[in-house]
Amino acid sequence: MNTADQYLKTIYVVQQQEDGPASTGSIADALDVSPASANEMIGKLEARGLAEHEKYKGVRLTDDGIVRARDALQTYCIIERFLANVLGVEEFRAEARELEAVIDDTVADRLDTIIDRQPECPDCFDPETDACACLEVATAPVEPEQ
């Protein structure tokens, strides 16, 4: 996933969390970059017609931006699911964040052929837990009913 897509995904999630335009500060915090870097990339996204930036209000994705952001979020969800369910990685969130930049959508699509993703993806993504809400992670075995 390239840097622009990582930004689009983050803006999409922040917009949902803030229930309105995403502030540059929140975007920069979420991506762990400086506000200046965030501003620079936001300018590029604006120039490509993927986002609109209104002074003092924040950034809002355009329809095209939303489509790309949702694709990027799906790719992220595939990486998380793949790490958790196929490779059994406990720290799947941290690793997904490390790996997302190196995993392209076409690669994620192929990995998707062996994971069981839900049709509602990426709406099932929960920003609070930074994971898909229907992700089956290893839990303690359920006691059989007597």
Add this chain to the structure above:
Amino acid sequence: MVSVSVSQRITSDDQLARLLQIGIVLEEVVEARAHHHYQSLDAELDAEIEALLAGAAEESAEHRERLESLIEGLGVDSVPFDEIESLVDARYGRTQPDDFDGVLYDQLCNEETAYKFYDDLIGAIEASDAEFSVDRETLLETLETIREEEAEGVSEVTEVMERR
């Protein structure tokens, strides 16, 4: 939301090992799917596609071995093929192509995806100044050879598709 890094570099042995494991899984997917195509269409399979799929499965197995020896050098376990095969089995009914064109197209996607994966991986390693536990030159040479073979695979499948 937890903060993320937008770095596209590989910074540790663990991260490199994980990416190599993903490469192994991609190869295992190719191998398992090629094997399924081979079996599901065997009554009517034509010799050219049969040879192509057999060659692809063999090449994937070789790539897998080369990746395995790299991750062994990093002290990490490989990914068991049986598990991947059963996952492919479980999902296969939903994704199975139903004719030769579908089989060839699926194979083309496999080769293109693998090429893209190795190309990005090589780029990320080259952009990194991290010291890995495996020799950097051997690592890059191995991955470049595999990438080259994937590129040849793409041309080979495209050629068959264009001719048919």
